[in-house]
Amino acid sequence: MDWSELIPTIVKTPITVYKNRKFIQHWWIKLLAQIDYGDTDIVILGRPSVGKTILSECLHGQAPKFNYKTPDTSQSIETEALNFGDWTKLVRVIPGQTDNKQRDIGLEEAFHKSETLEGVIYVVDWGYSEPRDLTLKNSLIFDKGLDTIQKIRDYNLKNELEDIKSVCEQIKVAYSNGKAPKWIIIAVNKVDLFYDRVNDAQKYYSTNYQSQFTDEINKLINSIGALNLKCLTIPMCVWQKDFEWNGNLQKTNLGGKDIEFGLSLNFISNIAKMSKQK
Amino acid sequence: MKTENYNELIELIELAEKVADKTEFYKNKLFNARLLILVLTVVSFGNFFFLILIANDYNFKTDNIKFTILILSLIASLFYIFSIVRQTFRFKKYYYHERKTLSRLLEMTNEFKMLAFDSSVLSVIEKAMVEMRLSRINFNE
Numbered sequence: 001m002d003w004s005e006l007i008p009t010i011v012k013t014p015i016t017v018y019k020n021r022k023f024i025q026h027w028w029i030k031l032l033a034q035i036d037y038g039d040t041d042i043v044i045l046g047r048p049s050v051g052k053t054i055l056s057e058c059l060h061g062q063a064p065k066f067n068y069k070t071p072d073t074s075q076s077i078e079t080e081a082l083n084f085g086d087w088t089k090l091v092r093v094i095p096g097q098t099d100n101k102q103r104d105i106g107l108e109e110a111f112h113k114s115e116t117l118e119g120v121i122y123v124v125d126w127g128y129s130e131p132r133d134l135t136l137k138n139s140l141i142f143d144k145g146l147d148t149i150q151k152i153r154d155y156n157l158k159n160e161l162e163d164i165k166s167v168c169e170q171i172k173v174a175y176s177n178g179k180a181p182k183w184i185i186i187a188v189n190k191v192d193l194f195y196d197r198v199n200d201a202q203k204y205y206s207t208n209y210q211s212q213f214t215d216e217i218n219k220l221i222n223s224i225g226a227l228n229l230k231c232l233t234i235p236m237c238v239w240q241k242d243f244e245w246n247g248n249l250q251k252t253n254l255g256g257k258d259i260e261f262g263l264s265l266n267f268i269s270n271i272a273k274m275s276k277q278k
Numbered sequence: 279m280k281t282e283n284y285n286e287l288i289e290l291i292e293l294a295e296k297v298a299d300k301t302e303f304y305k306n307k308l309f310n311a312r313l314l315i316l317v318l319t320v321v322s323f324g325n326f327f328f329l330i331l332i333a334n335d336y337n338f339k340t341d342n343i344k345f346t347i348l349i350l351s352l353i354a355s356l357f358y359i360f361s362i363v364r365q366t367f368r369f370k371k372y373y374y375h376e377r378k379t380l381s382r383l384l385e386m387t388n389e390f391k392m393l394a395f396d397s398s399v400l401s402v403i404e405k406a407m408v409e410m411r412l413s414r415i416n417f418n419e
Contacts, residue, residue, distance in 0.1 A: 048385065048388065072381075073381060073384070073385055075381055075384065075417060075418050076418050097384055097385065097388040097417075098388060098391075099384065099387055099388050099391065099412040099413070099415070099417065100384060100388075100417055100418065101413070101416060101417065101418060102417075102418050104413075131385060131389060132385065133382055133385050133386060135382075135386070136385060136386050136389055140389070144283075144393060158396075159392050162392075
């Protein structure tokens with residue numbers, strides 16, 4: 001065989017690989033996610049019951065489906081391959097319970113070992129989370145006196161502050177080791193419960209305003225530098241559901257599926273934009 | 279001043295420690311039982327194929343005892359496998375029961391820790407002791 005016959009094949013192969021690079025990368029990341037191997041690109045954090053798992057499953061396309069069952073408390077790290085824009089990212093969802101060993105392992109991997117960590121999605125819900133365990137729920141209502149929605153929200157927001165403080169500390173340490181994320185997105189979930197007060201939630205979570213929460217984020221940005229860490233606050237609603245607490249009901253009032261899809265689209269496009277900026 | 283929240287947290291931690299130990303115990307039992315089933319199955323298959331191989335050339339009048347011993351050992355190992363399989367199902371049931379309890383305790387200790395730290399005047403050492411005890415518990419068996 002003449003060498004001239006070989007040349008087109010040799011040239012064609014890399015061109016074909018280049019043309020299909022996104023497809024190859026997608027399946028490669030999917031494989032890594034299946035075997036739970038590889039460095040984290042994006043890490044999803046937040047307090048228990050804020051909707052981290054359901055958010056990742058929504059982005060993955062597993063939810064909402066007719067036969068979808070809302071998840072129980074996550075006890076271990078969940079690894080998914082998610083599409084943001086053109087590229088697929090390896091996303092890890094870290095359990096919210098601070099006593100969970102898996103959480104420490106996940107944070108250690110993301111902030112201190114991963115060479116490819118791009119960003120952090122910190123999920124919050126403006127205090128509208130409740131324990132999944134009925135005994136615990138009753139204990140908080142009857143024994144601890146958290147008997148109104150406002151009281152449980154205040155309690156949750158206080159714990160959320162403690163949590164974001166510890167996450168900010170982790171990011172600071174990671175930055176000093178040269179492995180910090182480039183962006184942080186505050187995903188304000190469950191906006192269907194406070195759609196009429198969404199501006200108040202924005203004032204609490206957006207870094208353009210001042211609140212106890214944003215103080216923590218701004219402290220982090222000031223110590224790392226605004227050019228090194230971009231921060232964005234995005235409203236989200238991944239699962240419309242009424243919030244019931246001790247007989248008091250906060251009804252979902254998002255106003256239709258199109259708004260829910262619009263919020264999701266906005267969320268995904270913002271992550272894609274953030275990823276491109278790196 | 280230690281409050282009721284702190285006492286409840288300590289009780290929950292004690293329970294979680296016990297349940298975590300039990301979970302570990304059943305996990306090991308389950309592993310050992312499964313390993314034993316695997317080994318016995320391999321031995322029984324070996325025994326069975328050995329019987330088939332030698333059956334043709336066997337003089338049943340003279341070697342009757344040897345053949346009977348082989349058959350009996352095969353039956354005995356099959357019975358043993360059956361009893362271990364039953365045991366495995368029992369261990370599995372206990373193991374999942376303990377795991378379920380442990381996952382409930384994970385949620386509860388997490389919430390009660392925050393309440394206790396918030397409402398009790400605890401020293402740094404006391405808080406650290408609670409943290410250390412909790413960090414020793416493997417909630418993800």
